[in-house]
Amino acid sequence: MHQSRLAGFIIDCDSAALDGPVAFWGAALGMDARPPDGAAYVPLDAAARDLVIEVQRVSHPSRVHLDIETDDVEAEVGRLEALGARRLEQIRSWWVMEAPTGHRFCVVRARASLEGRAGTRRWP
């Protein structure tokens, strides 16, 4: 038995610097930038929407990808494989996966307990 839910999304930017992308997306979405999380990530303050939204510096074409958060990454990855997704790459504690529709997304460890949180589903 494990739990998961949509965590939020990452705005992947093929950009040498993140200042410009963060300034645009923070103002566009009306969310203040928070302190950088390492060299590649700047979180936006999406707490009012109970979402994780981050601007990420990447070296592939710019896109948006979803994150799914869970209390058991291996169990959740297995559940998603059974639905037709496939594992692409493990990065530290999370997995990059590819949906049958071709979209890439990540399965990440929930930063806080998912118990009773909006949208959390419990899987057998």
Add this chain to the structure above:
Amino acid sequence: MHQSRLAGFIIDCDSAALDGPVAFWGAALGMDARPPDGAAYVPLDAAARDLVIEVQRVSHPSRVHLDIETDDVEAEVGRLEALGARRLEQIRSWWVMEAPTGHRFCVVRARASLEGRAGTRRWP
């Protein structure tokens, strides 16, 4: 004076039929499919997260795009142009725009009043 906020996101699928994509994304995100909205859109039930999430059939490469909702589309598009975005195409009541980061997104009319809703920002 107008208001806007992140509405949610659209999972664009370059797929002849939407059944497969909707089955995958509904199960992956733990959100039930709702009745189709025309031939190209199937909403997922993301009410618990106060988001609009839809699977859309498209004829360009699959991607994810954001929607920003507002009570004044023209004012919001103007605000985003001042931030560096540009108008690409008007479709019925909404505008497709391109961010300075290259991401495409839409500015749509809010389906319900934004007054007092989580994450709503009021712009001068």
